[in-house]
Amino acid sequence: MKAIVIDTPGDESCMKIGPADAPVLGPGMVRIRNVACGVNRADLLQRQGFYPPPPGASPILGLECAGRIAEVAKDVRGFAPGDRVMALLPGGGYAEESVVDAGSVIRLPGSLSFEEGAGSIETLLTVFLNVFQLAALPEGGSVLVHGGGSGIGTTAIDLVTRAGGRIVVTAGSEEKCRRCLELGATAAANYRSDDWVAVAREATGGRGVDVVLDSIGGPYLEGNLRALADDGALVLIGLMGGAKAEIPLGVLLARRLRVIGSTLRTRSAAQKAAIVAAFLARFGADFEAGRIRPILHQVFPLAQAAEAHRLLKSSGHFGKVVLRIADDGA
Numbered sequence: 031m032k033a034i035v036i037d038t039p040g041d042e043s044c045m046k047i048g049p050a051d052a053p054v055l056g057p058g059m060v061r062i063r064n065v066a067c068g069v070n071r072a073d074l075l076q077r078q079g080f081y082p083p084p085p086g087a088s089p090i091l092g093l094e095c096a097g098r099i100a101e102v103a104k105d106v107r108g109f110a111p112g113d114r115v116m117a118l119l120p121g122g123g124y125a126e127e128s129v130v131d132a133g134s135v136i137r138l139p140g141s142l143s144f145e146e147g148a149g150s151i152e153t154l155l156t157v158f159l160n161v162f163q164l165a166a167l168p169e170g171g172s173v174l175v176h177g178g179g180s181g182i183g184t185t186a187i188d189l190v191t192r193a194g195g196r197i198v199v200t201a202g203s204e205e206k207c208r209r210c211l212e213l214g215a216t217a218a219a220n221y222r223s224d225d226w227v228a229v230a231r232e233a234t235g236g237r238g239v240d241v242v243l244d245s246i247g248g249p250y251l252e253g254n255l256r257a258l259a260d261d262g263a264l265v266l267i268g269l270m271g272g273a274k275a276e277i278p279l280g281v282l283l284a285r286r287l288r289v290i291g292s293t294l295r296t297r298s299a300a301q302k303a304a305i306v307a308a309f310l311a312r313f314g315a316d317f318e319a320g321r322i323r324p325i326l327h328q329v330f331p332l333a334q335a336a337e338a339h340r341l342l343k344s345s346g347h348f349g350k351v352v353l354r355i356a357d358d359g360a
């Protein structure tokens with residue numbers, strides 16, 4: 031099959047279209063003939079050799095895909111060849127075919143395109159897992175998310191407001207802040223010029239937010255804790271700003287705060303299946319009706335994966351960037 035292959039990790043130019051072995055279908059798995067795959071920040075790290083795939087996962091980049099089921103293992107029920115699906119992958123999305131545990135696959139509603147599906151599943155499950163399951167956002171609670179214009183940020187705005195919560199975002203430009211407000215954010219702080227802790231506290235009547243979803247890390251730790259309400263939870267899902275900080279344990283203790291580190295990719299197939307099931311139980315009706323759909327910034331052909339990575343690196347996007355792999359050969 032055709033895939034993005036990398037001989038030596040490095041800058042964007044190390045990605046080339048080339049031949050790769052078709053992945054082997056194991057028990058409990060389905061094979062997907064991919065039409066599109068999502069581009070995630072983590073792909074940029076993996077391309078440079080900094081984020082190796084978990085043991086047993088495909089070395090090919092790509093954490094999410096959408097396409098049609100091409101083959102189903104004997105023990106899999108509920109999917110059949112030809113079904114339109116999207117899937118959460120531990121790797122292997124930048125390719126014509128992916129194999130994945132059936133529990134990581136969600137049927138694509140007819141109103142969603144393959145590109146929309148490919149740009150949905152990773153951020154939906156990440157936001158759901160971290161905000162709703164791990165941090166246990168209370169009914170009508172509030173969230174602060176950094177990078178409101180990112181794939182994660184735009185999805186968080188959608189799910190939190192849909193659940194009746196309020197969400198404060200940070201972003202690097204007035205334009206991104208404006209677009210986040212248009213999507214339903216309660217408040218938006220330009221982190222280059224505004225005091226985002228003050229904005230988060232003001233938006234919650236001085237109380238602070240119940241949950242912070244943070245992908246910046248070290249330099250934001252102190253501010254994140256100040257932005258939290260008592261009993262709040264900080265969920266760390268990325269380290270874009272740095273991996274080291276000093277934790278003021280007295281603040282955690284006195285204010286009963288939780289700090290949670292979280293990754294989705296390294297979880298077991300059974301854990302991912304449980305997250306998918308819980309997501310569908312909570313948001314499935316909205317998803318199946320086409321009310322939950324990603325903001326697609328741009329779709330590139332697979333051959334232009336390097337351009338897509340440059341765009342993500344520049345943060346010039348708002349929402350998701352997706353690669354088109356093939357036509358739907360149905």
Ligand SMILES: NC(=O)c1ccc[n+]([C@@H]2O[C@H](COP(=O)([O-])OP(=O)(O)OC[C@H]3O[C@@H](n4cnc5c(N)ncnc54)[C@H](OP(=O)(O)O)[C@@H]3O)[C@@H](O)[C@H]2O)c1
Nearest residue numbers: 070071156177180181182201202245267268292293294345
């Ligand atoms: N742990 C997990 O399971 C998991 C799963 C999925 C994603 N993630 C992480 O979540 C993060 C977002 O992922 P993504 O794919 O949605 O990324 P993305 O679309 O590439 O967005 C990253 C965004 O961060 C913003 N940003 C950069 N520095 C910032 C700062 N100091 N303050 C606020 N915003 C800042 C950038 O926009 P502006 O600077 O222009 O605002 C950019 O839009 C990444 O770190 C990714 O690794 C983790």
